[in-house]
Amino acid sequence: MKNPLNQPTHKRMISIWTWVGLVLAVYGGLVFICGVYYMSNPVAVRGHHPGLWWGGVMILASLWFLYAGKKETV
Amino acid sequence: MQTERLITLTPADWLIVALYFAAIIGIGFYLKRFADRKEDFFEAGRRNGVWVAGLAFVSANLGAIEMLGWSGGTVKYGMLVSHFYWIGAVPAMIFLGLYMMPFYYSTRIHxxxxxxxxxxxxxxxLxxxxxxxxxxxxxxxxxxxxxxxxxxxILGWNWDVSIWSSxxxxxxxxTLGGLLSAIFTEVIQxxxxxxxxxxxSILGIMDLGGLGRVFQGLPPEMSRLWADTGHASGNAMGVxxxxxxxGVGFVLSFGFWTTDFLLVQRAFTAKDLRxxxxxxxxxxxxxxxxxxIVVVSGLVxxxxxxxxxxxDSILKNPDSTLPYLIARYYPPGLIGLGITALLAGFMAGQAGNVSAFNTVWTFDIYQALxxxxxxxxxxxxxGRITTLIGILISVAAAYAAKSFPTIMDFLQAIFSWVxxxxxxxxLLGMFWKRTTSPAAFWGLLAGMITSFGIFLGFRLHLWGPGATYALTFSDRPSDMARNLWQAIWAWSMTLLVTLAITMATRPKEERLLIGLVRGLVPTERGAGANGDDAAIGTGKARGIAAVREPWLGRPGFWACMALALVVILNLIFW
Structure with missing residues (x-):
């Protein structure tokens, strides 16, 4: 489906999915880096490093949205 | 008020919060060039696809008040809170999409x-x-x-800085991008x-050893939806x-989801009727x-x-449930993300209300007068000036709320009042052509007065035990139960007064109601700007659309799927 926010009848606009992808990429990257930096930080769920894997999930999701924004599809 | 801060932010957390402010202001400046026409500023161009409009629709109701309030509500009421997400939302949203949206959208109203x-x-x-x-x-x-x-x-932030910066x-x-900006930030939010x-929720489940273990340790009435509602005294909500x-499944939910312009405005941005x-x-x-998110975290x-x-101080201040869980489970970095999510929720709640306010003020008050x-x-x-004035009134209301701690009760009354x-x-206007204009006005006014009168009666302790039982069918109703019954009485009063006055007054001519009432169809096909008028509320018109659309694209198909899922969820947690 064409993203109507990018339809040629209107001024060219960066897709909303690109914005979502950028936000998730930046935040996912920061969370991942913090996860690495604070690996020794004790949390309630011992043995898990949520910053690492949740940051990774966010980066993967951001790739999907950046792709969707580039293809102008929703 | 608690003076000891619950969470301390690291520089990484501060960076995440600061980036959010930079992102939304940057998006506002970027979108200004696309929001010069009134269709763009007030209706986001009416060219959104279903994903953008749908996410904005649900996000407009997904504020931080809801996240904090209902996770805390779950600590008090247990699984009963899920009613507000399932029976208290889904049927009303489906009714809006299937039966009311054709009238709203096709009449090209703002x-x-x-x-x-x-x-x-x-x-x-007016x-x-x-x-x-x-x-x-x-x-x-x-x-x-x-x-x-x-x-x-939770963070020890300065009161004035929080209010004025957000x-x-x-x-x-x-002000820069109008509804277009609101929708962009709502989708991101x-x-x-x-x-x-x-x-x-995920970390809480892991901490307790699985979802089954979360439910195993709960009192039975905290983990069931309907089994303890035979009598009001059988559950914590007292209903x-x-x-x-x-109350939840009909009056409040249908009243909120089908008439609250803050929500319906998001559907107005769609590119076509379907x-x-x-x-x-x-x-x-x-x-x-x-x-x-909300109920599972509350149960954890x-x-x-x-x-x-x-x-156990959380039991006295349940709204602090989510911040306590963030403090317990999140390491640095994720704390910044959690705080940013709450911040985004608060700001989107403010932005959604202000964007709806500027539209109603500009078109229904300023233009009308x-x-x-x-x-x-x-x-x-x-619209831009109204936005700034709306923000200033909001700030004034925030400071008023600071010195008036019962304002939340007052606002709950306003919901049932409006x-x-x-x-x-x-309902009467869209589905009964006989409903007259004087009846609608006086019925609406009578319902509003009834709702506010009941609220005042409770606040001022005017209702004795007999009146309290007559109004709520409970000896000791919770605030929630009072709100539900207040809404039910207000709705009933509006219905009765409107019906009574309608029978005594002359209805509008049918030709003036074409396209506005179910069953009255435009005689010439495609009378509307985009031909949508042909589909207004008629089985025939919907039949034509159904032939053209594959079944996966039909609203009716997805409505059935949503209803089936809600039934299954209710049976699982009965």
């Missing part, structure tokens, strides 16, 4: 009060517009107030909420099954899964309190 003008008269529209305008700026102010309160309590950011991006807060079904109808139906799926907190891992037609540029200018009676008016 707002819900605009429909009242076409269907009834100017005074009914009554609805003024009450809605007051409600939106007060809600915006309460968002600000609660944001400042929460961040002062108000300035919202003023900036809504949706993902921030899920990525920022869903992890709380029986009829009160739940009629997309507009699918918007609330798609949103219902997202709404259905929110208990996995209940279990942690019971085993002494969280302080001005009488003469204004240019696009003039209306956009009025939305519940309006739903009865809309």
């Amino acid at each position: 707002s819900v009060p605009g429909y009242l003008l076409l269907r009834f008269d100017e005074r009914t529209r 009554l609805s517009a003024f009450s809605f305008a007051i409600m939106t700026v007060l809600m915006s102010g309460v968002n600000l107030y609660l944001m400042a309160l929460v961040f002062r309590t 108000a300035a950011a919202v003023a900036c991006y809504i 949706f993902f921030l909420i899920w990525f920022g807060l869903f992890l709380v 029986n099954w009829f009160g739940l079904a009629m 997309t507009a109808r699918l918007t609330p139906i798609l949103a219902s799926f997202f709404k259905m899964f929110l208990p996995f 907190a209940y279990r942690l309190i019971a085993r002494g891992d969280l302080p 001005r009488k003469t037609k204004a240019t696009d540029a003039h209306l956009v200018k009025v 939305n519940a009676p309006l739903f009865a008016t809309m």
Whole structure:
């Protein structure tokens, strides 16, 4: 489906999915880096490093949205 | 008020919060060039696809008040809170999409009060517009107030800095981009909420050893939806099954989801009627899964309190449940993300209310009283000025709330005062052609007065035990039960008064109601700007559309899927 926010009848606009992808990429990257930096930080769920894997999930999701924004599809 | 801060932010957390402010202000400046026409500023161009409109629709209701309030509500009421997401939302959203959206969208109105003008008269529209305008700026102010309160309590942030910085950011991006900005940030907020807060539930489940272990440790009445509602005294909410079904499942939910312009405005941005109808139906799926954040985190907190891992002071201040869980489970970095998700929720709540306020004020009050037609540029200018004024009133309301701790009760009364009676008016107006204009006005007014009268009676302790039981069917109703019954009585009063006056007054000629009432169809095909008029509320027109659309694209198919899922969820947690 064409993203109507990018339809040629209107001024060219960066897709909303690109914005979502950028936000998730930046935040996912920061969370991942913090996860690495604070690996020794004790949390309630011992043995898990949520910053690492949740940051990774966010980066993967951001790739999907950046792709969707580039293809102008929703 | 608690002076000891619950969470301390690291530089990385501060960076994440600061980036959010930079992002939304940057988006506002970017979108300004696309928001010069009134269609863009007030309706986001009416060219959104179903995903954008649907996510914005659900996000407009996904504020931080809801996240904090209902996770805390779960600690008090248990699984009963899920009713507000399932029976209390999904049927109403489906009804809006299938039956009401054709009237709203195809008449090309700018707002819900605009429909009242076409269907009834100017005074009914003005009554609805003024009450809605007051409600939106007060809600915006309460968002600000609660944001400042929460961040002062858990982070030790300065009260004035919290209020003015977030108000300035919202003023900036809504003044620049109008509804277009609001929708962009709402979609981003949706993902921030899920990525920022869903992890709380996941880590809580891991901490307790699995979802089954979360439920095993709960008292039975905390883990069931309907089994303990035979009598009001059988559950923590103090309401029986009829009160739940009629109050949550019908009057409050239908009143809120089908007439609250803040929500319906998101569907107005859809590119065509089919997309507009699918918007609330798609949103219902997202709404259905929110208990996995809100309710699960509340149940986890209940279990942690019971085993002494969280302080029992949470029971006195349940709204602090989510911040306590963030403090317990999140390491640096993720704390910044969680706080940003809450911040985004608060600011989006404020922005959504202000963008709805500027539309209703510009089209239903300013334009109505001005009488003469204004240019696009003039209306956009009025909209931008109204946005700034709305923000300033919100800030004033936030400071008023600071010195008036019962304002939340007052706001809950306003919801039942505005939305519940309006739903009865809309229902009769859209589905009964006989309904007259004087009946609509006086019925709406009577419902509003009834609702507020009952509220005042409780606040001022005017109702004795007999009256309390007669009004709520409970000897000791909770605040929630009072709100539900208040809405039910307001809706019933509007219905009865409207019916009675309708029978004594002369109805409008049918030719004036074509396209506004179910069953009255335009005689010439494609009378509307985009031909949507042919589909207004008629089985025949919907049949034509159904032949052209594959079944996967039909609103009715997805509505059935959503209803089936809600039934299954209710049976699982019966």
